[in-house]
Amino acid sequence: MKVSIDLDKCAGHARCFAASPDLFDxxxxxxxxxxxxxxxxxxxxxxxxxxxxxxxxxxxxx
Ligand code: F3S
Structure with missing residues (x-):
């Protein structure tokens, strides 16, 4: 499994990191x-x- 992040859509909410700190930088x-x-x-x-x-x-x- 992979996850893709559309970096142009990212607005810096940091909730991905809160949910999964080992995966997201x-x-x-x-x-x-x-x-x-x-x-x-x-x-x-x-x-x-x-x-x-x-x-x-x-x-x-x-
Ligand atoms: Fe960006 Fe969404 Fe994470 S806005 S920092 S990808 S929660």
Whole structure:
């Protein structure tokens, strides 16, 4: 499983990191840094929480 982040849509809400701090890296202003993240086995649930938590709907799982 992977998650993609549309960095142009990201508005720095940092809720992805709050939901899944092991997966998401943010810059100093709270914006997501990585456009694509490989989700390790066992972290799918928190990854999906992060997808649901983003108010900009910038994150997709696939
Ligand atoms: Fe950006 Fe959404 Fe995370 S706005 S910092 S991708 S919660």
């Amino acid at each position: 943010l810059d100093d202003d709270g914006y997501a840094l990585n456009a694509e993240i490989d989700v390790p086995a066992g972290q799918e649930a928190t990854a999906l929480e992060a997808v649901a938590a983003c108010p900009e709907r910038a994150i997709e799982s696939h």
